[in-house]
Amino acid sequence: MARPLPPGAPVVPGPGLVLDPVRAGRRVLAGLLAALVLAPAAGAQDAAAPLTLAEAVRLALERNLDLSIERLNPLISREQVREAIGAFDPLATAGVTYGRAERFLNNILEAEAESGLVVEETLLAEYPALTGRLVTGTQYALGLTTPVTRSNHPLRLFDEAYQAQLTLSLTQPLLRDFGVEINTVRIRQAEKGERAAALGVEARMLALIREVETQYWEVFYARRHVDTARASLELAEDLVERLRRAREAGLATALDVLEAETAVEARRSELARARTDLASAQAQLGLLIDPRPAVAVPRDPVTPPPDDGAPQDLGGMLARALAARPELRQQELVVERVALEERVAMNALQPRVDLVGGVGYNGLAGDGVNPNLRRGLPSRLRGRDTYSEAFNDFLTTDGNLSWSVGVRLQLPLGRNEAQARLAQVRLQRRQEELRLAQLRARVAVDVETAFHDVSAGAERLAAARRGVELAREQLRAQERDLAAGRTTVRRVLEAQEALARAEDAASRAWTDYAAARARLDAAQAASFETHRLVITR
Secondary structure, eight states: OOOOOOTTOOBOTTTOOBOOHHHHHHHHHHHHHHHHHHHHHHHHHHOOEEEOHHHHHHHHHHHOHHHHHHHHHHHHHHHHHHHHHGGGOOEEEEEEEEEEEEEEOOSGGGTTOTTSEEEEEEEEEEEEEEEEEOTTSOEEEEEEEEEEEEEOOTTOSEEEEEEEEEEEEEEEESSTTOSHHHHTHHHHHHHHHHHHHHHHHHHHHHHHHHHHHHHHHHHHHHHHHHHHHHHHHHHHHHHHHHHHHHHHTTSSOHHHHHHHHHHHHHHHHHHHHHHHHHHHHHHHHHHHHOOOGGGOOOEEEOSOOOOOOSOOOHHHHHHHHHHHOHHHHHHHHHHHHHHHHHHHHHHHTSOEEEEEEEEEEEEEEEEEEOTTOSSOOOGGGTTOOSSGGGGTTTTSTTSEEEEEEEEEEEOOSOOHHHHHHHHHHHHHHHHHHHHHHHHHHHHHHHHHHHHHHHHHHHHHHHHHHHHHHHHHHHHHHHHHHHHTTSSOHHHHHHHHHHHHHHHHHHHHHHHHHHHHHHHHHHHTTOHHHHTTOOOOO
């Protein structure tokens, strides 16, 4: 037990232990010199770039790798929409073929060939033809061919004949695959996939903002923990100095000094651990906001946590969350996509009834008339001795028009595959609807949990702050009692540690409250408004 101070003894402000003015001056000078020498090292250890919460969120939204990966999904989905639209792109084909055929005569009408051998050479030119499908389900094929045939056949008209053919064929489904609605299903599914991918980016942004805020407050707490540990160490060091002076004056024992020195070393160790925790928290924050190794600079939060008290209007927050959470809209789009797949499966159950038709023109021209032709060329072929003249009567009333129309029926004798597919899709739709209901319930629980966490956090923060005031008052009382000899050094050290714990608990309660606010904002999709962010779609 320390002895009471004699009347009139000089005291230091605060604790009130004996102080020799000369020795005190020397110790103060030595302390200042030591501070000047050690300050750069300590500053280097704790140095960090200042970082506001708004800047942390901005950097994360710009540079976070997970979000960058997620942002590619809408671009991929957009190309999938183009791919689905591409099913209606026309296909152009063109080509040229050359062939030669030789055969012996085999009937009396061909007996005039001198060698008894008929030789035909054909050059087939296929001009760009178009084939494709319309959104109504109509399939079309438009083609133009011009075979050029050289022949010594006894019955030929021309030695070199040009036979042009223009054809258009159409197939229109009347039952299965009929109409715009069924033929554009894949496009609408892809469009819904694109919207779902964009909502996935929004959901990832909300989650990222929550993660950044949570880690930001974790760094804030770690910094406060370092400050608390440093202040506790300084209190212990100051107590050691005062006890040493008191021992020289005969007012304290060597055991008192040793006990205080032991506390100093323990608190120095605690400060080292706190700095390690701070560095780890800063690294985790850096990974979220800017993962590039070249810019891994420690960041120090400068934005204080919010202190808005308990939240209000749980019902309004629940309604907002159910209307605004992107995950819910995403799942609704999944249900809608499966419903479209069900429409495809129902279409596959129908028999195929198609209206088929075709129309075409053909023409003929040639060079070198068969000398055995006694009566000459027919009137419509006279004067047609060039390649281009084979097209003269195309698309006119004088042209050689061919057409056809009919109905084609395909009726499967067994529908097991189509029926099984429809049953699977309907079960999948029910499955996704249940997932949607489950997700709505989970969103409601998220909001309620975060709401109650914030409410409890506000009460805990108020209690922790009262605890700090009480611990500080208790330390003052213990220091007064130590100066009066009514308490021990251990009691003072315990009061110092109690104050450090109370301050640390208050810091933790404050940052826990802030993290709960971040979770509540994310749960009701209010983080964008909180940080004044505008989402452009």
